[in-house]
């Protein structure tokens with residue numbers, strides 16, 4: 001038997017304006033969990049999508065069981081025993097759990113007539129859910145489940161394919177602690193059965209617990225592969241970032257002034273366990289960082305300020321004037337922009353053009369006769385570089401969060417690229433939520 005179940009060699013992939021992968025390799029041993037690590041945008045998902053046949057690689061090869069294979073689409077990947085739990089779920093909420101699990105591969109009966117065999121589908125679904133110890137009703141509407149439970153259905157689906165290679169692309173981002181434990185039990189079972197797994201996660205404690213091997217990628221290139229047991233968390237981070245952490249950010253040029261632009265007083269969530277009694281001042285030209293552990297309610301606080309979450313009590317002042325923010329539109333009218341953490345999920349409209357994405361927040365101000373869009377005016381204001389790919393654009397979302405008139409930008413966990421991009425912090429008053437203390441220090445120290 002070949003030493004490796006699967007190998008990727010010399011994989012290259014470019015998108016317009018971005019070289020997402022440059023000569024990347026990955027070797028998966030059977031019966032192991034291989035952590036694929038790298039900063040946001042390092043190319044992890046792109047590499048996995050090349051393997052799974054979603055993207056066509058520009059160069060490179062896939063070796064399965066010692067033999068070179070071609071994978072042109074996900075169907076071919078699945079037929080070769082490769083399954084993938086995607087970073088961005090694509091569920092069909094209005095259909096049942098079983099239909100979602102068997103989407104694209106419904107069991108059929110009546111020979112060539114290919115009538116969907118619902119009975120078998122529900123039975124098989126129940127069997128696989130039981131196998132992974134999840135007790136959902138196969139007939140329940142998927143949309144009635146939580147995001148974490150939907151993610152669990154995806155995991156059951158991958159297991160039901162009896163794949164020999166399973167890719168988990170950030171499966172735990174929306175799972176509860178119990179669900180993570182359940183996933184790890186499943187992964188340990190699969191390991192015993194000889195399945196080779198790729199595990200993508202930013203959570204170091206998870207990597208330390210579950211990974212056998214670690215491959216690090218940086219800016220679309222391959223950095224190296226090591227036994228997980230031989231790497232400390234600091235070593236992994238250094239490989240991922242590729243430079244001393246203190247040099248990650250360019251020198252700050254902003255000069256905080258005395259003028260208070262925004263003041264928040266005793267803000268309390270309507271939920272007792274969420275943020276309570278939060279007060280702070282944001283000065284002109286200041287970068288105010290918010291640190292905290294996972295679950296510290298930073299995102300919730302910002303969403304509260306932005307009118308997405310309920311506020312029980314407390315006040316928000318802009319330039320000394322009290323503002324009432326009940327909905328995001330109130331926040332925008334007050335001059336606050338929010339760049340969400342889940343930019344792909346709720347930061348952009350993937351089906352709309354870049355121009356519409358940039359303009360959508362101001363369209364209501366540019367109407368002829370009250371209801372016809374004034375395209376001429378909008379074209380003057382919304383000027384964008386149309387050569388941007390949608391993803392490059394996403395990285396730019398914050399620049400454009402509101403085309404004009406934004407006084408404060410809230411960036412929820414900006415990527416390193418965003419932090420470095422000119423204009424992110426420059427002169428603007430921003431509040432930034434950070435993942436870790438080093439980042440917080442580097443960006444906020446005067």
Ligand SMILES: Nc1ncnc2c1ncn2[C@@H]1O[C@H](COP(=O)(O)OP(=O)(O)OP(=O)(O)O)[C@@H](O)[C@H]1O
Nearest residue numbers: 015018020039040041042043044045046389391392
């Ligand atoms: N469909 C696409 N079109 C254009 N550019 C893309 C596309 N998909 C990815 N990219 C770009 O390729 C690079 C790698 O992105 P990728 O999503 O693979 O990173 P990642 O390592 O999975 O990051 P994350 O940890 O945020 O999931 C990024 O610069 C991204 O902007």
Ligand SMILES: [Mg+2]
Nearest residue numbers: 044045046087
């Ligand atoms: Mg990814």
